[in-house]
Amino acid sequence: MRDRLTELLGTDVASVSDLGSSHSWTLHRASLADGREVFVKAAGDQAGVFAAEAAGLRWLGEAGPGTPVPDVLAADDRMLVLPWLPSSGPSREAAERLGRELAALHTGNRPDAYGAPWDGFIADLPLDNTPDGRGWPRWYAERRLEPFLRLGARHLSPSDVRLVERVMADVEELAGPPEPPSRIHGDLWSGNILWTDGRAVLIDPAAHGGHRETDLAMMALFGTPHLDTVLAAYDEAAPLADGWRSRVPLHQLHPLLVHVALFGASYRGSLVDAARAALG
Secondary structure, eight states, rough: OOOHHHHHHOOOOOEEEEEEEEEEEEEEEEEETTSSSSEEEOOSSSSHHHHHHHHHEEEHHTTTTOOSSOOOEEEEEEEEEEOOOOOOOOOOHHHHHEEEEHHHHHHOOOOBBOOOSSOOOETTTEOOOBBBBBBBHHIIIIIIIIIHHHGGGGGGGGHHHHHHHHHTTTHHHHOOOOOOEEESSSOOOOGGGEEEEEEEEOOOOOOOEEOHHHHHHHHSOOOTTTTHHHHHHHHSSSSSOOTGGGGHHHHHHHHHHHHHHHHHHHHHHHHHHHHHHHHH
16 A cells, blocks of 8 residues: 555655545545645545546536635545544534635535536446436436435335336426536535635535535535534525525435445335425
8 A cells, every 4th residue: 555655745754643444445644755644535446436536526626715615635446545633523613614615615616517427436436427407306216216226225115116106207396496517515414514724615525516405415414513503604605596495405316325225124215204394
């Protein structure tokens, strides 16, 4: 590992500490001979996962100055290297800043279409990022809900599947006012928000051109510190369309289907509740 890291970064590696694993890759902290500390993801056979993550971070960074994502120091098929960012406790000031910066990310330098020009992943599951100039509702139903409903169907009852299919059939009516595509993180649960040095930095994206309400709904799914402060600052900077809170369950269906596919029936109840709430 040290040799590969040295080759990628062009500097010697003084030490490497193991930090455990996540999905099918391992996590590490490395000290470099030039004094820098870096965070490393490494895997043996996950071709495409790290390239997608690196592309997503760089693409999110193109939204404008101050975008809250780390720089990509190096990446190839088997390794991703980012700066080491020391964690700190979340504060209301940092949450307010996150709300403003997330609003700027979503509304700055918008993409031309939903999707992205690279093959995506969420965890280590493939995501269909095929760009599409149609409206968001059908793109969401066809590229995010339908594939993961197929993957998770073995953990669901036939009536559960039909319930999600009803949401897919009615998605145009459920989706609210049309929105132009935004650069979104795509997997913005609290574990992918790193609080560091008075701000929040977004990591591990499943980035693509999507609906900005998706990121906000994901933040609410598993709880985010000071979420009310984040949302208030966001809405002040980039006001949300009327009824956005009622659409949160619709946007949560995709991550819940991902969890059903990855972890089984333990997420079935949450999925069914979200589908029923999305249908009103």
